[in-house]
Amino acid sequence: MSENYTALYDQHKKAGASFTDFGGWQMPLKYESELAEHHAVRQSAGLFDLSHMGEVWVSGPDAAAFLDYALVGKLSAIAVGKAKYSLICDTDGGIIDDLISYRRPSSEGSDKYLVVPNAGNAKVVAAALLERSAAFDVAVQDASAETSLIAVQGPHAEAILLTLVPAEQHSLVTELKYYAAVEVPVTYDGGTQDLLLARTGYTGEDGFEVYVPNEDAPSLWEALLEAGEGHGLIPAGLAARDSLRLEAGMPLYGNELSRHVNAYAAGLGPVVALAKESDFVGKEALAAIKAAGVGDTIGQKLVGLKGKGRRAARAHYSALKDGSLIGEVTSGQPSPTLGYPVALAYVDVEHSAVGTVIDVDLRGKAEPFEVVPLPFYKRQK
Template identity: 70%
Template sequence: MTTTTKSQYTALYAEHEKLGASFTDFGGWQMPLKYSSELAEHHAVRRTAGLFDLSHMGEVWVSGPDAGAFLDFALVGKLSAVVDGKAKYSLICNDEGGIIDDLISYRRSDEKYLVVPNAGNAPVVAEALAQRAAGFDVVVDDQSAATSLIAIQGPDAEAILLALVPAADAEAVCSLKYYASTGITVQAGDQDMDVLLARTGYTGEDGFELYIPNAQAAALWTALLAAGGEKLVPAGLACRDSLRLEAGMPLYGNELSLDIDPFSAGLGPIVALSKPGDFVGRSALEGKKASGAGTTTGRRLVGLQGTGRRAGRSHYPVTLDGNVIGEVTSGAPSPTLGYPVALAYVDVEHTEPGSEVSVDLRGRPEPFTIVELPFYRRVK
């Protein structure tokens, strides 16, 4: 007997259909994979700007007098130390130190935070936060189903957004720092919308993410496309993946999972073992760090740069002298750089930058070099 999971659709699904999008299932959501050419969309984000529907992501509000202390307990980072208006990248782990999800938390005030988990993990993270809230004076409010998220990414993102922002809010947009958020008004047609604006993204470019109620999503999407003209293209998940890979950003399910610890993933610095008190997974993570996970034992996430033309793909073996020393987690030809790139977990003794390895491309070894991440860094 088989069961089928009902697909979910964002508030912008009809807009994507009008634009001729090709759809794919992602975390149970029907999301635009591309609209025309994924390569053209990739280059648009690097050169001008791209517009993404990220409404499949989760939005969980945590509020109350113990909000900071609660997130210090629930997540591996020290969220209570974040200043109002700033954001922090963190992880939520299980008791064994495995990664449930990576997420961004925005501190809106000392008693109010917005936690944004990844699409497929949003229900799991919301449930975990609700369970961990016992004993804390907080309210965990999952607003994922009622919230849309639109991202505009690329060198022209700020100028395009400013075309829809009243003069009184223009300085708030221009002065907003990376990993910070603010409330602004956006004028979309005959509507004035209150938007939570964050200068964050998953592309390696400058850009913004805009949080709004579902009912306003279509008007905002249409207004941004009109304001951007030829400099703004709708962009799908295909180019989002190639953009984040060039930027060396991990994807849950590829580089991160319950079987991976933060130290092996190169995320040890965000685990705040120095913060006072207990947090979920602390004991296990202390043990993993003490054992040298990702530094002297096991495998560590590295970047691979191809010297040939063929790209390594997820699960392809990484070899040295015919012996398997690792496994590719993500890989593709880099549209920006012009050569293949990949992320891979490799035995720690072979992770020195400049080391020459091979990737087994279906029985044929292809040469790669271990390099520092990210592969691509924008010029500021």
């Protein structure tokens, strides 16, 4: 059993959560119904504890150049206040983690970024960044242990947050673009604190993620629940988060991504900035992988699958064509929103074209699935 508990553990326990081990943390799997939580996020709003995620601050005169070297993207090109999805890779091109980096305001002659790795990889990523920083004038600070992260996701997320922000500051929230972040005064527990608010998420809906010191997390959680009472807000656990991200076609580290997978097979080739002049860890290997046609003309490719029947595929089920093994499902379940089974799978590229019908071995019975474009679900804007 994991020994890590977020600062919100007591709130989850009080709300009747069922817990599960995730990335070494005891996290709420669901409260009453994962289906109700899923539909709440699609139709109104859900409240998530993401405090198991990591937070690593990178600052100093060489911060931008350092992240250009440490990650596969061009982080120096991000404007202050904006965010970028990227990967940190091994020298052989394998994916150590996928992460989001936020460029924050800093003093003249210096740069500052917040790098957010996944839960189970937080310590590994922090260590890799520290190791890769040796030749750069930067400071790498792992603030994961003292930082909580709370997400409000769904069409009512903005309205809920505005109830905790002074009226004269509402524009900070309403004008915040997707993949951007800003310091916002938030009122809770009888006072107002400036908190980092990001318009990001892992659900396919509009939403926000709020970074808050551990000691303030319970008060903020309760304030958000109270603010959301008239908006259909309910707490949501990992089960709903997984079904939401799958419908949105978003990869999960440990399922779609790993050290044994490269960006081109995973459909993340555009994330890799081979054109940037500076070197970066894994550049030579990734250039060779791309040149070889991996994920395009050879090897396997991550695809979306729509079940033509009612039964769902699950992770590690075999993908077949004419009875021959052509790949493996990485994630799969019935889609609560769409009403049919969906799955992500790596399949041989010759069977990866949209419209191709393949079979998935559902515990001894082959069932047809069709390759479809990703994402499965896209919200109406």
